[in-house]
Amino acid sequence: MSNKPTLHTSLSPALLHLYDLSSSIVVIIDVFRATSTIAAALHNGAKCVIPVDSVPKAIEISKSIGGIAAGERDGMIAEGLQHGNSPIEYNREFIEGKTLILTTTNGTRLLQMAMDNNADTIISGSFPNLSAVCDFLKSENKNVVLGCAGWKDRFNLEDTLFAGAVINRVKKQFTIHCDSSLMAEAMYDKNKKDLVGFAPNLTHYHRLVERFGLIEDIKYCLTPDVANVLPVYNDGKLVVK
Amino acid sequence: MSNKPTLHTSLSPALLHLYDLSSSIVVIIDVFRATSTIAAALHNGAKCVIPVDSVPKAIEISKSIGGIAAGERDGMIAEGLQHGNSPIEYNREFIEGKTLILTTTNGTRLLQMAMDNNADTIISGSFPNLSAVCDFLKSENKNVVLGCAGWKDRFNLEDTLFAGAVINRVKKQFTIHCDSSLMAEAMYDKNKKDLVGFAPNLTHYHRLVERFGLIEDIKYCLTPDVANVLPVYNDGKLVVK
Numbered sequence: 001m002s003n004k005p006t007l008h009t010s011l012s013p014a015l016l017h018l019y020d021l022s023s024s025i026v027v028i029i030d031v032f033r034a035t036s037t038i039a040a041a042l043h044n045g046a047k048c049v050i051p052v053d054s055v056p057k058a059i060e061i062s063k064s065i066g067g068i069a070a071g072e073r074d075g076m077i078a079e080g081l082q083h084g085n086s087p088i089e090y091n092r093e094f095i096e097g098k099t100l101i102l103t104t105t106n107g108t109r110l111l112q113m114a115m116d117n118n119a120d121t122i123i124s125g126s127f128p129n130l131s132a133v134c135d136f137l138k139s140e141n142k143n144v145v146l147g148c149a150g151w152k153d154r155f156n157l158e159d160t161l162f163a164g165a166v167i168n169r170v171k172k173q174f175t176i177h178c179d180s181s182l183m184a185e186a187m188y189d190k191n192k193k194d195l196v197g198f199a200p201n202l203t204h205y206h207r208l209v210e211r212f213g214l215i216e217d218i219k220y221c222l223t224p225d226v227a228n229v230l231p232v233y234n235d236g237k238l239v240v241k
Numbered sequence: 242m243s244n245k246p247t248l249h250t251s252l253s254p255a256l257l258h259l260y261d262l263s264s265s266i267v268v269i270i271d272v273f274r275a276t277s278t279i280a281a282a283l284h285n286g287a288k289c290v291i292p293v294d295s296v297p298k299a300i301e302i303s304k305s306i307g308g309i310a311a312g313e314r315d316g317m318i319a320e321g322l323q324h325g326n327s328p329i330e331y332n333r334e335f336i337e338g339k340t341l342i343l344t345t346t347n348g349t350r351l352l353q354m355a356m357d358n359n360a361d362t363i364i365s366g367s368f369p370n371l372s373a374v375c376d377f378l379k380s381e382n383k384n385v386v387l388g389c390a391g392w393k394d395r396f397n398l399e400d401t402l403f404a405g406a407v408i409n410r411v412k413k414q415f416t417i418h419c420d421s422s423l424m425a426e427a428m429y430d431k432n433k434k435d436l437v438g439f440a441p442n443l444t445h446y447h448r449l450v451e452r453f454g455l456i457e458d459i460k461y462c463l464t465p466d467v468a469n470v471l472p473v474y475n476d477g478k479l480v481v482k
Contacts, residue, residue, distance in 0.1 A: 011396055014255050018395055154259055155252055157420040177444050179398040186431065187424060203418050 007174035009146045009163045009181040013110045014153040019145045021119040027133060027166070028114060028124045028233075030149035031158040032204050033072075033085050034107025035231075036221040038100075038238055039129040040087035043227035045096030048237040051108040055080050058101045067099030074105060075207050087128070087220050087227070106149035111233065114147060124238060127162060127195075128220065128227035134169040136230050136241070144174065146181070157187065157202050158221075161195065164188025165224075195222040248385040248415035250404045250422040254351045255394040260386045262360040268374060268407070269355060269365045269474075271390035272399040273445050274313075274326050275348030276472075277462040279341075279479055280370040281328035284468035286337030289478040292349040296321050299342045308340030315346060316448050328369070328461050328468070347390035352474065355388060365479060368403060368436075369461065369468035375410040377471050377482070385415065387422070398428065398443050399462075402436065405429025406465075436463040 010016045028035055038049050052058050055071060055078045062069035070083035077084035085104050102108065107124075114122050120142065125133040137144055146166060148159035164184035167176070171185070191198040199205045199218055208214040220226065231238040251257045269276055279290050293299050296312060296319045303310035311324035318325035326345050343349065348365075355363050361383065366374040378385055387407060389400035405425035408417070412426070432439040440446045440459055449455040461467065472479040 011252060012256060014259075015253060015394065015396070018255075018393075152259075153256065155256070155421045155424070157424055160420075160424070177447070179401075179444050180396045182442055183396070183398055183401070183424065183428060187427065190427065190431065201423055203420050206418070 004173060004175045005141060005143045007144045007146070007167065007170070007176050007181060008178045009148065009184050011148050011155050011160065011180050012150040012153050013113055016110070016113055016147055017117065021114060021117045021145060023120055024143040024145045025121040025123065025137065025140060026114040026119040026145045026147050028107060028111045028122060028147055028149065029126065029159045029162050030104065030107030030110065031126055031162050031221055032208060033087060033217055033221055034102065034104040034149065035124040035126040036128050037085050037087040037090060037102065038124050038231050039126050039227040039229060041090040041095050041100045042231050042238065042240050043229045044090055044092040046090070046098055046100050048099055048239045049231065050099060050101045050237050051111050052101060052103050053108055053112055055103055058103045061101045065099065067101050068095070069101045071103035072105065075212055078103065086214065086217050088216055106151060110147055110149045122233035124231040124233070125162060125166065127165070127222050127224050129229055129231070130165055130224045132228045132230040134166055137166070137170050138173055151204060156204055158204060160184045161188050161191060165192070245414060245416045246382060246384045248387070248408065248417050248422060249419045250387045250389065250425050252389050252396050252401065252421050253391040253394050254347070254354055257351070257354055257388055258358065262355060262358045262386060264361055265384040265386045266362040266364065266378065266381060267355040267360040267386045267388050269348060269352045269363060269388055269390065270367065270400045270403050271345065271348030271351065272367055272403050272462050273449060274328060274458055274462055275343065275345040275390070276365040276367040277369050278326050278328040278331060278343065279365050279472050280367050280468040280470060282331040282336050282341045283472050283479065283481050284470045285331055285333040287331070287339055287341050289340055289480045290472065291340060291342045291478050292352050293342060293344050294349055294353055296344055299344045302342045306340065308342050309336070310342045312344035313346065316453055319344065327455065327458050329457055347392060351388055351390045363474035365472045365474070366403060366407065368406070368463050368465050370470055371406055371465045373469045373471040375407055378407070378411050379414055392445060397445055399445060401425045402429050402432060406433070
């Protein structure tokens with residue numbers, strides 16, 4: 001047997017409990033758009049991102065400590081909030097030096113589940129910070145679980161494509177006996193040359209683009225390394241490592 | 242909007258509750274090996290297959306009504322039984338005219354879940370009865386959920402490849418907005434020319450072949466239409482429609 005650490009991919013939050021998180025780095029993946037937004041905000045100088053599971057909690061925290069309360073439900077800016085889950089909203093002029101308190105449909109919930117399952121380390125991953133994630137995983141020599149946020153527990157392809165991109169870059173350093181990971185890398189390999197061209201096939205694309213016109217968000221979320229920081233979760237906050 | 246019925250793919254029993262089964266034909270898919278064994282036994286003249294969830298229940302039923310109690314746990318013939326879950330065990334000489342009472346790790350459990358979720362119709366599918374499944378789905382004009390049994394709730398590729406084979410043949414007659422189905426068809430399309438050659442990549446292959454030497458089972462389970470009957474579940478039994 002090889003002594004390399006293991007790597008598994010969890011295709012939905014409803015499958016996360018099948019993996020041993022207590023000795024693993026868990027990568028939270030919500031490509032459209034929570035983890036892309038987290039990377040963008042931190043890359044553009046946000047002090048930290050506080051992920052929360054409800055709109056009232058986001059508002060309460062922003063009132064008590066200051067900061068921007070933001071989030072979406074079903075793809076739209078959540079009722080009661082002025083800011084949503086669009087990464088391009090969080091440019092340097094707007095977010096530098098501020099705290100972002102973020103609530104989303106899938107990504108922040110998955111992060112909470114990773115916490116509840118005693119993950120050793122939690123980071124967030126997306127194409128905008130692909131290299132930072134891969135460099136970290138290669139340097140740590142620990143087991144890894146790539147956790148796809150999906151859409152309300154359903155499988156989605158964009159999170160899987162990101163998992164595949166990570167696997168493609170780090171696989172030599174891991175033992176991978178996991179059909180989900182094999183599939184993720186194959187789907188990435190097949191579509192890597194034109195992720196934006198592939199995007200109209202995705203169910204979530206229709207939700208975001210046809211209903212809300214968010215094509216610029218889609219392009220940003222599929223562009224590697226435009227916000228290449230490593231968000232690490234600690235003590236209720238995501239901060240740049 | 243199109244008036245075609247919908248088709249979705251559930252990649253794990255842990256995701257089955259996300260789909261509306263009450264107006265759907267549910268295809269139970271456990272390629273290695275329960276649904277291949279069911280097709281083989283019925284094709285070779287078994288009177289019916291009674292899927293049950295435990296070894297004691299299989300033994301009890303075989304004592305009370307006669308028939309072959311069979312099944313596996315973790316890939317091996319289950320303790321207390323003389324017959325396992327190998328499709329090639331159920332040739333015509335052995336099984337013709339008999340009742341097979343079968344208990345398996347994943348497939349029979351998924352079938353029970355489809356029952357509990359009030360599926361409109363339950364059939365079982367595998368490469369050995371691929372055409373029979375596709376012909377039935379095309380003829381019924383009902384919504385379809387392709388239910389992959391996986392391995393202890395984990396995603397597996399062989400069930401997904403079969404889902405992809407079905408989608409490849411029936412998709413024109415369905416509305417498909419489902420990333421799982423899109424992925425399944427893409428994975429099938431990529432590997433369809435040599436499924437047996439692809440098999441050593443699968444985690445389950447290692448379980449069956451390296452531990453138990455079941456390469457002939459693998460080949461049988463990946464060969465289309467060698468047991469081309471349609472098993473329909475009704476009143477506790479799978480019978481040929």
